[in-house]
Amino acid sequence: MEKLGVAIIGSGSAVPTTSLDNQGLTQLVDTSDEWIATRTGIKERRLAGADESLKTIATMASFKAIAAAGITAADIDLILLATSTPDDLFGTACQIQAELGATKAVAFDLTAACSGFVFGLVTAAQYIRTGVYQNVLLIGGDILSRWVDWQDRGTCILFGDGAGAVILQANESDRLLGFELKTDGTQNHYLNLAYKASTDELIPGVKVNKGNFQPITMNGKEVYRFAVQRVPEVIDKALFHANLSVDQIDWLILHQANQRILDAVAQRLNIPAHKVISNLAEYGNTSAASIPLALDEAVQQGKIKPGDIIATSGFGAGLTWGAAIFQWGR
The missing domain is CATH 3.40.47.10 (Thiolase/Chalcone synthase)
Known part of the structure; x- marks a missing residue:
């Protein structure tokens, strides 16, 4: 019998080693541990160091999920990376595929910000339900510390870095209910990590935008x-x-x-x-x-x-x- 249901059979996670607590933030902005904890529930957050990247923490989380699911990287057909903070704007999923040695897996990034993991879960399920793929690695990972304005106390108190992963597998009964x-x-304007351009004139009459992204x-x-x-x-x-x-x-x-x-x-x-x-x-x-x-x-x-x-x-x-x-x- 063809298995066209979906099961979520293993998970893994990884966070950077450095943590910054609320007390530490008081050295950056006018705030207090009590103010942050009362309004958000947050006490500390993990921040990626110079030797850590989205690729490193996402790969670590993925290895754990693969082991928990009892499969190997070679069994994976598709890698979906839900992220808004890739190491490379062309995508980071391919780098993770190489690190894992998941040689037969198709890999791409999916961007839906904080909804990314749920959007990714539904996307992954469709590939399995249509009989196209058997094993999908879904990763949710972000390094928001790269894009935080550490002088803006409305946002810098909120964000941290981390990665989590699950394995979805074809199954006789469908567990995505x-x-x-x-x-x-x-309502897009309420939450942005926007591109900010400066204009360069290449030759007379030909202008292009060059730039970077603004903080959140x-x-x-x-x-x-x-x-x-x-x-x-x-x-x-x-x-x-x-x-x-x-x-x-x-x-x-x-x-x-x-x-x-x-x-x-x-x-x-x-x-x-x-x-x-x-x-x-x-x-x-x-x-x-x-x-x-x-x-x-x-x-x-x-x-x-x-x-x-x-x-x-x-x-x-x-x-x-x-x-x-x-x-x-x-």
């Missing part, structure tokens, strides 16, 4: 309002597609943006606090890495067990948001 993805480009800019109030309103809605829709009720969820893993958002979403959905996975106190907002990082930690701690039903939701720049309901393991 339901999903819903959304985009609203009219964010309207925190609007992003908070958007998340608290839209995330419960999109989880509800995904549950409807999965034909499940809220009380059948074993774990809620939201993008780790802000503890107040996590609490508000859980409250609106009537999900008790003990079912909500949160690790942002240690890592901050790691964008596309946050969901797989939290998932892997909960698996390692023995919280998440095979058969558990997980509701997950990513939300962020774009503005994009989405939810997926899946059952852990084969």
